[in-house]
Amino acid sequence: MRRPYYIPFNAHPDDFPPLEQALDDPDGLLAVGGSLNINRIICAYLQGIFPWYNDDQPILWWAPSQRLVLFPEVLKISRSLAKTIRKQKFSITMDTHFEDVIEACAAPRDNQNGTWITSEMQAAYYKLHQHRLAHSVEVWYDGRLVAGLYGVALGKVFFGESMFTRMTDASKVAFVHLVKQLQIWGYELIDCQVYTKHLESLGAVEIPRIEFGNLLDSLCKQQGKIGKWEIENVF
Incomplete structure (x- = not known):
């Protein structure tokens, strides 16, 4: 064996x-x-x-063996999600509350007793954030943090790690904003790791492991945005 x-x-x-x-x-x-x-x-x-x-x-x-990825230019936004975005009921920030986002992502989900985002993982990714390699997107409603996501940026690839939500569509708004922002900055690939219906609905597709590795060999050598991420007008 x-x-x-x-x-x-x-x-x-x-x-x-x-x-x-x-x-x-x-x-x-x-x-x-x-x-x-x-x-x-x-x-x-x-x-x-x-x-x-x-x-x-x-x-x-x-x-x-199969890697779920999203090419930013093929992002799918449903009519209902587009309507939610147009209402502008959420405000978005980036890299302002990284610790709060990763802590919220680490909280046990429904029907789960524990979390894979252990305290050791949280500490490691916070160090990456301090070195301007890990980043977060925060979604706010009435001054409350209601959704967010975090991941690692290397070259022109964003490696998504986790997201959370406390309101309907809030995490989708976070993801759409991230993708639009990455497009502006010239990123070419978002790694979503493993399949979920949620991400497939937004345009993510599975590709073979070897193809994913070849893309990394090319895109991670290219210069992506570095330093603190600041919000721009993406809609």
Whole structure:
């Protein structure tokens, strides 16, 4: 029986096996162990790998056989969502409340006892945010944070990590705003990791792991927007 590659805690940040060594069951499990230091996380993303595990597990690194991605130019906005956006009942900010967003994303969902966004994960991504690599989008209603998302930007790729919502359509508004903003800044790919109907409805599609890796090889070498993200007029 094949097992995932073991990464010692103090291994070189680039110590990952070839993606084709990922398991078929569970789909995409590639490696176990290592640490969540900034360099390792960056090296993982550049190769099409992401961490995903629970509190009672070691760090698990994944590269699914099919990757859900969105090409910004094919974003789909339904009539009802477009109507919600036109009403402008939400206000949007970026990179102003990163900690609040990741904490909200980490809160247990309905019918879930725990969360994969562990305190260790939160601390690691906050460090990435401090280094201007991880970013957040915040959605507000009557002064309350009602939705948001966060992810990592490398080159011309945004690697989405998680989103949350407390009002109908608020997370979709966050995502649409992000995509429109990334278009303005010249980003060419948004990594959505694994399939959800929610993201498919917005235009996301699955592509093979090898195709995703080839896109990263090209797009992550190109210069994307760096520094603090500031809101622009996208609608």
